[in-house]
Amino acid sequence: MNTYEVFLKKPGKDEFRHAGSMQAADADMATVLARDSYCRRGEGEHLWLIDRDHIVAVDPDVLATTVDLAHRTNDGSAVAARRKRLREEAS
Amino acid sequence: MIELSTAAKDVILAFADDEHMIGSRHANWIGLGPFLEEDLAFCSIAQDELGHALALYDLIVPSSEIDRFALLRDPSQYRSCTLAELECATWDLALVRHWLYDTAEELRWKNLLQSTVPGLADLAAQALRDEAFHTSHAEMFMTRMHRDESARLKVEAALAVLLPAAGSVWSPTDTEAEAVAEGVIAASSETLSQQWVDTVTTDLERFGLAGNTGVTLGDRTIRSQGFESFHTSLGEVISLDTAAIW
Numbered sequence: 001m002n003t004y005e006v007f008l009k010k011p012g013k014d015e016f017r018h019a020g021s022m023q024a025a026d027a028d029m030a031t032v033l034a035r036d037s038y039c040r041r042g043e044g045e046h047l048w049l050i051d052r053d054h055i056v057a058v059d060p061d062v063l064a065t066t067v068d069l070a071h072r073t074n075d076g077s078a079v080a081a082r083r084k085r086l087r088e089e090a091s
Numbered sequence: 092m093i094e095l096s097t098a099a100k101d102v103i104l105a106f107a108d109d110e111h112m113i114g115s116r117h118a119n120w121i122g123l124g125p126f127l128e129e130d131l132a133f134c135s136i137a138q139d140e141l142g143h144a145l146a147l148y149d150l151i152v153p154s155s156e157i158d159r160f161a162l163l164r165d166p167s168q169y170r171s172c173t174l175a176e177l178e179c180a181t182w183d184l185a186l187v188r189h190w191l192y193d194t195a196e197e198l199r200w201k202n203l204l205q206s207t208v209p210g211l212a213d214l215a216a217q218a219l220r221d222e223a224f225h226t227s228h229a230e231m232f233m234t235r236m237h238r239d240e241s242a243r244l245k246v247e248a249a250l251a252v253l254l255p256a257a258g259s260v261w262s263p264t265d266t267e268a269e270a271v272a273e274g275v276i277a278a279s280s281e282t283l284s285q286q287w288v289d290t291v292t293t294d295l296e297r298f299g300l301a302g303n304t305g306v307t308l309g310d311r312t313i314r315s316q317g318f319e320s321f322h323t324s325l326g327e328v329i330s331l332d333t334a335a336i337w
Binding site: 001022023024025028029032033034035036037040 | 126127128129131132135224227228231235
């Protein structure tokens with residue numbers, strides 16, 4: 001059995017969203033069975049099935065290197081502090 | 092409720108009882124399907140068939156009496172066929188019956204597309220949307236069975252059990268000739284049964300499966316073996332309080 005990741009798109013401007021996963025022997029079987037696993041009552045207008053083996057997953061260790069990078073975080077506090085200092089100097 | 096001729100009522104009752112029995116038999120697989128996704132799909136099919144039964148009963152029985160009519164009649168009053176009534180206790184039997192029955196069911200709905208009974212043609216058009224899924228679902232499994240030797244042998248054994256009983260779905264009602272004359276149905280059961288044999292024979296060849304096709308008619312006034320206990324189980328809940336309004 002293969003595992004397929006299921007993406008469902010509602011009518012309108014919504015994007016495809018991950019709805020869950022399912023198992024089937026092959027893609028043809030998955031297309032027949034997906035309807036009743038994920039769209040029994042008109043929950044979506046379009047459905048994508050992606051064989052999990054075809055997903056390129058990125059190593060979490062690579063993503064871990066982006067935690068605690070203060071210089072990539074701009075919450076505006078440095079600019080606010082500078083503006084406050086300049087205001088006080090001008091007055 | 093509209094006034095219908097006896098011939099029209101007989102045709103509708105036979106079809107409704109078939110749909111009721113097959114839907115209920117399929118529903119026995121809830122939670123027992125071979126894997127989760129198929130369990131869901133098969134039980135959806137069961138639900139569709141029960142929905143068809145309800146819509147058909149609604150043409151011949153007052154809405155408030157449908158539950159009692161469907162569940163509490165005396166067994167001798169049912170007009171379902173053996174193929175729909177049979178217990179299919181293994182998955183291979185259930186699958187093969189599903190394929191044989193839905194192949195026939197699709198032909199029966201098509202035969203109602205021009206029906207003179209008010210509302211029946213619309214119902215047929217709607218049901219055929221469900222049937223397109225049911226037949227593709229059955230075919231999806233049946234086309235795969237020859238690939239694995241043990242699966243092929245199991246399915247061929249199931250075919251050997253079910254094919255002799257399958258023709259019962261074409262057992263006509265006593266008044267069928269009138270129903271054809273009145274335009275309730277377009278063609279006779281006999282004509283449809285020949286189309287069905289052709290389809291089933293061609294399909295089996297395409298699926299790479301062996302089975303002897305043919306039609307042995309049954310008698311819709313006689314219940315098959317095991318019906319009584321099945322009927323009792325269907326009425327278990329409603330019998331708890333027959334005066335209750337559900």
